[in-house]
Amino acid sequence: KQEVTQIPAALSVPEGENLVLNCSFTDSAIYNLQWFRQDPGKGLTSLLLIQSSQREQTSGRLNASLDKSSGRSTLYIAASQPGDSATYLCAVTSASKIIFGSGTRLSIRP
Amino acid sequence: DAGVIQSPRHEVTEMGQEVTLRCKPISGHNSLFWYRQTMMRGLELLIYFNNNVPIDDSGMPEDRFSAKMPNASFSTLKIQPSEPRDSAVYFCASSTRAVNEKLFFGSGTQLSVL
Numbered sequence A: 001k002q003e004v005t006q007i008p009a010a011l012s013v014p015e016g017e018n019l020v021l022n023c024s025f026t027d028s029a030i031y032n033l034q035w036f037r038q039d040p041g042k043g044l045t046s047l048l049l050i051q052s053s054q055r056e057q058t059s060g061r062l063n064a065s066l067d068k069s070s071g072r073s074t075l076y077i078a079a080s081q082p083g084d085s086a087t088y089l090c091a092v093t094s095a096s097k098i099i100f101g102s103g104t105r106l107s108i109r110p
Numbered sequence B: 001d002a003g004v005i006q007s008p009r010h011e012v013t014e015m016g017q018e019v020t021l022r023c024k025p026i027s028g029h030n031s032l033f034w035y036r037q038t039m040m041r042g043l044e045l046l047i048y049f050n051n052n053v054p055i056d057d058s059g060m061p062e063d064r065f066s067a068k069m070p071n072a073s074f075s076t077l078k079i080q081p082s083e084p085r086d087s088a089v090y091f092c093a094s095s096t097r098a099v100n101e102k103l104f105f106g107s108g109t110q111l112s113v114l
Helices: none
Strands: A010-014 A019-025 A032-038 A044-051 A056-059 A062-067 A072-077 A086-094 A097-100 A104-109 B005-007 B010-013 B019-024 B031-038 B042-050 B053-056 B065-071 B074-079 B088-095 B109-113
Touching: A010 A019, A019 A032, A019 A086, A019 A104, A032 A062, A032 A072, A044 A056, A044 A062, A044 A072, A072 A086, A097 B042, B005 B088, B010 B019, B019 B088, B019 B109, B031 B074, B042 B065, B042 B074, B053 B065, B074 B088
Parallel strands: A010 A104, B010 B109
Antiparallel strands: A019 A072, A032 A044, A032 A086, A056 A062, A062 A072, A086 A097, A086 A104, B005 B019, B019 B074, B031 B042, B031 B088, B042 B053, B065 B074, B088 B109
């Protein structure tokens, strides 16, 4: 059974710092991995999708990597801004199901 | 495009009442997902449809929960009778294909069962 873990549960960093969020999964047989952002009281917004054949995807200040063999993905945020404060969730697609991690709550201090 | 539209935004009801949540997926998307989010359990997949057909309902917690998709532009999630432990945020999401494309989420329905 696929399990997705995100550590730490919460992270606070000062504005301007680069940071890395982590996601791990137990079954490497995945179709893809997605990173989402969730603001309080809102739905999830897809940030990046990495297909199983890819190693990374980039969008603006965000870069997501995927290492299937080790069951890990990272989301790198460059030059963090207060507007980046949100909960970030990763989700893996395997066995025709999309399984979410519990998220990392990120706070960027001005 | 208006995105995935869910209604109502908030629902407060009493234990034992029937609750119906509604979802309109993005036009052209043929996969639709219902998720439930709680602090304790995170995001749980309840059921998903492909081309209006339920593919996997193994996440539906009990017979009190049922979901329908009568056409490509509308789905409902019904709870009858509702219980306090059903209190959660219920999200609907859609994608162009079941598993290989980005998921687009609605804003959710905050359900409180008293």
